[in-house]
Ligand SMILES: Nc1ncnc2c1ncn2[C@@H]1O[C@H](COP(=O)(O)OP(=O)(O)OP(=O)(O)O)[C@@H](O)[C@H]1O
């Protein structure tokens with residue numbers, strides 16, 4: 044039920060705004076618009092010659108929003124009648140609070156909503172920003188590579204200052220919880236690819252051709268791609284979030300002031316951990332992918348495990364595994380450097396933490412694919428020439 | 430609404446906060462050991478105690494953010510912890526100023542102040558915005574501050590904005606955790622004046638944790654002192670100054686305390 048909080052009535056040339064009840068935010072929120080409208084209507088109806096009074100004798104209580112609203116009406120009256128109008132019988136709270144609001148500028152309180160045109164222009168602006176942003180981030184990659192080399196040089200020239208415990212800690216976090224998921228995903232993709240190939244290659248004995256083909260795909264491509272993507276999702280995001288929240292907490296600033304090298308303390312241990320973790324995970328992915336393939340051929344096409352192993356021996360070369368592993372250091376460095384850099388860009392707001400974490404993962408995924416393709420093309424061309 | 434002025438209620442002082450035999454524990458660390466505290470309606474109550482005596486924990490318990498390990502807490506007759514799960518009655522009746530402000534970092538200052546009004550009371554956007562500007566003015570900030578993000582504020586400004594947000598719904602009880610810490614002396618004195626005026630004008634009950642002797646002497650009507658996991662004394666300042674306890678004496682009669690006392694006497 045809406046309680047009645049005001050009455051407007053006129054006696055001759057005298058316009059009265061009678062306030063009643065509890066003038067508190069709870070009730071006022073519902074009637075504010077109507078009240079202002081009613082008051083304006085009354086002003087127009089009675090014309091500028093009448094006298095306007097606000098009578099507070101019926102007020103039970105008033106809070107700051109009540110005081111504000113009363114004073115706002117008073118301002119309206121002042122604009123309309125051109126002179127200050129009187130209050131009557133106002134409660135004590137009103138007196139003391141209205142003194143505090145005496146110098147408040149009642150006209151300033153609107154933030155303009157941008158026009159449609161402006162909003163459309165803004166879309167184009169954002170598009171432009173996105174383009175330049177992409178160009179910038181390509182340049183960034185070289186900057187980060189440079190930073191990593193400096194950090195790496197620092198590490199090998201002063202190995203006693205390297206943070207081994209920190210690296211071990213990160214290495215654990217990057218490998219142990221990731222092993223199962225990497226193996227499981229790789230196992231399933233290995234099995235599915237084998238099935239797809241086996242179904243499409245017709246005729247007797249075709250499964251045996253499948254082995255070397257799938258073996259090679261798994262080793263050279265899917266293993267590293269899957270591992271890279273999973274690591275970009277797991278570790279890049281956590282590195283960015285970690286460093287980002289340290290920034291928000293001013294921990295990074297504290298480090299700098301104490302004279303600690305951020306590169307040495309935060310970045311290098313993570314980079315080295317990733318440099319070790321990624322080959323391990325990739326190797327696990329290769330093995331799991333081949334196992335998936337073997338299990339599927341065994342169950343669906345009755346190929347014995349021994350035959351499978353034999354096929355793999357003849358069909359695969361050690362350089363296939365090498366091709367996969369040679370990609371890992373590049374991907375590892377790219378992921379860690381991008382993740383740390385995005386973390387450092389976090390400003391002190393929760394949304395910027397979320398934003399940069401997302402960007403870190405997206406850039407990470409992108410880089411995994413780019414690096415993988417570039418190196419793959421390089422090696423295939425090399426094989427053809429040689 | 431005739432029963433509002435029933436004589437029995439008018440005479441009996443209203444208990445706004447009751448804490449009975451509160452125990453708070455973190456592992457082996459017994460922070461509160463059967464703590465009792467009753468705060469009556471009206472005025473500003475200071476909560477004082479050494480670092481780590483559990484003032485912030487007490488505040489968290491009173492605002493229902495922490496479940497008492499044992500004992501009972503009632504705010505305006507309701508238990509705050511169960512309150513957070515059920516209705517939201519208390520959220521409209523109290524305002525809390527956290528030690529570090531705890532402004533929402535993704536919202537502008539104006540949106541921070543408007544949020545409780547919009548969400549709790551469905552105040553229309555425009556009116557809420559006007560009121561938010563009024564609160565910004567009340568806590569002594571420029572209107573331009575409204576557009577800034579919390580990360581763009583100085584420490585003192587952040588405190589004021591946090592106060593404005595705590596005052597957004599004109600609460601009955603205002604909890605403050607070290608409101609003047611980090612403010613310059615003039616700013617702190619203004620903050621004290623502001624609190625005095627607001628409590629005076631609006632009848633807000635203030636519960637204030639503070640280490641700031643100036644503020645305690647200037648604005649607190651009563652002070653509760655936490656030590657050894659209990660409230661060792663809860664009384665007017667004169668009686669506390671006369672209280673014979675080593676920590677209390679060291680705190681109020683130490684060089685800083687004496688200085689403030691002498692200034693107060695001169696005034
Ligand atoms: N989340 C928590 N987990 C474990 N222990 C805690 C936690 N919060 C507080 N404590 C412990 O409770 C005790 C009281 O802490 P509290 O923050 O209430 O102190 P305080 O009186 O507010 O001190 P200060 O004046 O320095 O702010 C401390 O010993 C602290 O270690």
Ligand SMILES: [Mg+2]
Nearest residue numbers: 484485528606
């Ligand atoms: Mg504290």
